[in-house]
Amino acid sequence: MTHAVVAGGLQFPEGPVALDDGSVLLVEIKRGTLTRVAADGSTSVVATTGGGPNGAAIGPDGAVYVCNNGGFSWSVRNGLTAPGPQPADYIGGRIQRVTLDGEVSDLYTHVDGLGLRGPNDLVFDGHGGFWFTDMGKTRERDTDLGGLYYATADGSRIVEVVHPLNAPNGVGLSPDGSRVYVAETFTGRLWCWELDGPGRVRPDPGSAARHGGTLLHAFPGMLGLDSLAVDAEGNVCVATLYANCVSVVSPEGALVETVPVPEADLFVTNICFGGPDLRTAYITSSGRGILYSTPWPRPGLALSYTA
Numbered sequence: 630m631t632h633a634v635v636a637g638g639l640q641f642p643e644g645p646v647a648l649d650d651g652s653v654l655l656v657e658i659k660r661g662t663l664t665r666v667a668a669d670g671s672t673s674v675v676a677t678t679g680g681g682p683n684g685a686a687i688g689p690d691g692a693v694y695v696c697n698n699g700g701f702s703w704s705v706r707n708g709l710t711a712p713g714p715q716p717a718d719y720i721g722g723r724i725q726r727v728t729l730d731g732e733v734s735d736l737y738t739h740v741d742g743l744g745l746r747g748p749n750d751l752v753f754d755g756h757g758g759f760w761f762t763d764m765g766k767t768r769e770r771d772t773d774l775g776g777l778y779y780a781t782a783d784g785s786r787i788v789e790v791v792h793p794l795n796a797p798n799g800v801g802l803s804p805d806g807s808r809v810y811v812a813e814t815f816t817g818r819l820w821c822w823e824l825d826g827p828g829r830v831r832p833d834p835g836s837a838a839r840h841g842g843t844l845l846h847a848f849p850g851m852l853g854l855d856s857l858a859v860d861a862e863g864n865v866c867v868a869t870l871y872a873n874c875v876s877v878v879s880p881e882g883a884l885v886e887t888v889p890v891p892e893a894d895l896f897v898t899n900i901c902f903g904g905p906d907l908r909t910a911y912i913t914s915s916g917r918g919i920l921y922s923t924p925w926p927r928p929g930l931a932l933s934y935t936a
Contacts (some may be wrong), residue, residue, distance in 0.1 A: 632890055632921045635911070636666045639918040641703075641710055643856065644685035644750075645911045646693070647903025648936055653911055654693060655899075655920065656682035659703055659710065663693060663727050666920055676731040680720040681712075684750035684800075684856065687934045688726070688782045689757045694736070695725040696748035696761055709895055709916040715766040722746045722763060724780065724787075729936065737780055740787045746773045750800045750856050753933045756827045757782055760790075760809055762797040777811055779828030788828050791840045794820075799857030799867055803880065804930055810845065812857050812867050817848035819867060819878055845882045852876075856899040861907070861928045868897045868912070875900050875912065890914060890921060902929020 635653065636642075640660035645653050651668040654675065663675045663682060681698040688694045699719045701712035722745030724737040738745055751761035758781045765773025774793035777800065780786060791811075799812040809830065811820045820842035822830035832841025845865070848854065853870030860866060863880040869887070874897060877885040888910075890897050896916030903909050907929040912921045 632912075632923045634670075635920045635922050636670045636672055637917075637919050639664070639672070639920065641712065641915045642913045642918060642920055643683055643899050643915055644695070645899055645901045645913055645920065646685050646687060647901055647909070647911055651903075653901075653903065653920065654685060655913065656685055656695065658682060658698075658701065658712070658915070661700075663695060675729060676727045676733050678725055678727065678733055680723070681747075682725070683748065684761070686751050686753055686759065687932070687936045688753060688759070689934050690782065691729070691934075691936050693727045693729065693936075694751060694753075694759060694782065695727055696751050697723045697725050698747040698749060698764065699723070699766065710918065711896070711916060713767075715768050719766070722748045722766075724748055724751075724761065726782075736782075736784050737787050740778060740789050747775070749798050752800050752802055753782075754802060754806055754827060755933050758786075758827050760800050760802070762794075762800050762811060764796050764798055764814070777809070786828075790828060790830055791822065791842065794840060798855050801857050801859045801865060803859065804861065804863050808880075810857065810859070810865050811842070812854035814854050814870070815851075817850070817852050817854055818844060819846045819848075819854065819865060821845045846878045846884065848876070855897070858900045858902060859930045860902070860925075861930050863930075864927070866900055866910075868900055870896055870898065873897055875910070888923075888925075890923075907931060 684696040702716040776792035796814040855868040857867040
């Protein structure tokens, strides 16, 4: 496949959202912004969120909902920008609502009296609510356990659904909305749960995992999994951090293919689908600050809400 550089010079881009006008919204985590990338590659800041904006998605009201991880410390090695432990200016995790004219508000900061730690990725269902992962934060001598959560866009309900998870990152839904997928970064495991309704999972009675999930696919070695998107055939397309590729896993758990991005561009972090037929994949290479576009062999899954 051929990859075109849509934009470069971005400050750790993630959370791409393809808009109907051909532009792409994304977050710049290091910069603390929600940014629009026009079709010609020019960029403009939509809003400054502070902290560490991470996953993003359009909600039922046309606003952008952002997982804010509270911020990272940063390092640069061999020209590659990398996030590090919880910084001294950590603001706490939060879910933010951002309007396209730049208004930012904190929708959720706590669940059951506990502060959110490092919200990472989110996906809306057809009921107007969203699933999101909280990856937690890492400090010098300890690391938070993460989890999977469900919340409504109006700010009235947030629940912890699955806990604990080991650095949960990407989250997505099957085409019929009956299953939720979660990728764990460091274990390289892709989990799924069948759903009983909005914010309710049905644990696998045969699961040996404490959280009751079904292990869909376990990647060998230290590949690292980040965000994911689901295609129209139900395949899970998960950005594979250290392998310079997007790995495509079938709903049955088989590895269908790996789609490489240019070899020099590590930290392949996110993928979304856009274009009139949803056959254009937008892929972020965060460590190099690049947004790519590439033709995709199958159409992506149409999301519940667009703008």
